[in-house]
Every structure is written in structure tokens, then in C-alpha cells.
Amino acid sequence: MKKRRNTATQTAVLASLQEAESALSHEMIQEKITAKADRTTIYRILNRFCDDGLVHRIVADDGKQYFAICSECEANDHRHDHFHFRCLNCDKVECLDQEVSVNLPTGYRTTNFNGVVSGYCRACNA
């Protein structure tokens, strides 16, 4: 693993993800952190977090990337084979803790799982 430094922006991004109860897009993060930081920097920080296995990336069905802390990954060998739910109204992306195993044809090798279900969450479903 490459050597890392501690910077204010980095800490702020991490904190925003830790406080969040759902996955955050780059835009949401930028709005959350008070310290002003360049768009590019935040993207780079997030990519670094992903590389380091600190955070995992979800590509939702809006084509956008969302990021969430790997809360239980340290323990269980870093699997992200669970679904996420994206609310079409409030844009919240949250984890559904339902592990899924996908059967692949022989000879296939998988490196990434990305399952997103979208619809309306309880708050927005009224």
C-alpha cells in the first residue's frame, strides 16, 4: 500500500462518510464538508480511499458513483455483494444487508459486484 498523508480535506471527507447513514455522491460530500476543496481533490481522495479498501464505490442506476464506508468489511474479508437502494425522490443511496451470490458460467471470473435497486423509500413513498 502506498504511503499516505493526513490532510484536512481528507479527514473531512472521511468524517462526512462516517457520519452519513447512506452512501454519498461526490456532490453530496462537497456540500457536506465546510473546508473548501477542489472538485478534483475530492475525487482523488475518494479514489484513494477505494484503493485502500477504506470505502467502497457503488455505481447507481443514474450512472453516478456513490461512496460508502466499509463498515463490516474489515471483518468479513471485504465482500460487497449486497444490494443498495436508491430513492428516486430524495436520492439517498443506502445499503440493504442482503448478501447475494451470483452464479457465473464456467470460465468466468468476477472482480466486482454492483447491485442497485431504485424506487421510493418510506419517507418519500407517502
Add this chain to the structure above:
Amino acid sequence: MKKRRNTATQTAVLASLQEAESALSHEMIQEKITAKADRTTIYRILNRFCDDGLVHRIVADDGKQYFAICSECEANDHRHDHFHFRCLNCDKVECLDQEVSVNLPTGYRTTNFNGVVSGYCRACNA
């Protein structure tokens, strides 16, 4: 359902999807069809096909949209709750016929399923 017309481009796009053994991105379609057509037109045709339930849209983990004919949907009430596999090397996106049911928290309503697994297909895995 809105009234539709038959045009050459539309037919060509549909044919390219029917001939394909996998889901196609807009770009792949444009390369496949001989008739020259504007990028915008193809996007609009594909959106129309989706609206009409002729085709379904997959958003892969590269953030791009892929389109595939609804082969078995006429019959079984139009569910797309199966996974797709995207090869990181040859970019092919194919259906995995494994139906998945996702358990949602109460009060949630889902309108769209989007499951993509990526990795290397048999041909590219060598």
C-alpha cells in the same frame, strides 16, 4: 402508448439489438448499423424502445447504459430482475439468467432493478 412510425434507423437499431448476443451500448449500436444516423437520434430511439417496453436498459458499473432486447419479457410480465455480466476486457455485457429477489424494508417500493457483475469472461480470462 404513443403512436410510432417506422423509420430506417429505427429498424436498423432494433435489428442490431436482435442480432446481438449481448447488450449493446449506444456506441456499439452506432458502429453496427450501416445507415448513418445522428448520435442523438439513436439515443432517442433507444429511449423510445425502453418506454415501449421493447428493450431494457442496464446501467453498468462503468456508468454507461447498455440496451438489450426483452426476449422473454412478453411472457413473464416484464421482470428484469436478473444480473448482467460485463467483461472488463472485451466490454461485452451479457445476461445471466438468474432471477434474484431483493428484500426491501417495509414502506419501500421498488421500480427498477439493476444488477451488474463485472470481471473477465471465458474468452478473456485466458
Add this chain to the structure above:
DNA sequence: ACATTAATTGCAACATTGTCGCAATTAGAA
């Protein structure tokens, strides 16, 4: 065959998302 009407197209412009190169900062170690 012709006229009418509305669906479709092409073009330009635009928004958004995400990445990259490069010079300037800056955290952490010596």
C-alpha cells in the same frame, strides 16, 4: 395522387460526471 398532421430527425448547444497533466503546496521523515 395530394394535402395534412404529427412523429422523427439532424444539428448545435448544453449539463454533468469524471479524469489527467502540471506546477505549486505541504505533511512527515531525516
Add this chain to the structure above:
DNA sequence: TTCTAATTGCGACAATGTTGCAATTAATGT
């Protein structure tokens, strides 16, 4: 403090997808 490499900010860029609007054109009726 000094050095080195990680990080940042800025600008530019690529890619994807959408929209407005004028021009075509397929399908319908006469």
C-alpha cells in the same frame, strides 16, 4: 531546518447523455 514525495488547485479535456428548434418525413384521410 531541509528534503522528498504525497497532495492539492487549476485548467483543460473526454465521454455520456439530454434538450430546443427547425427541417423531414411517414402515415392517415380526402
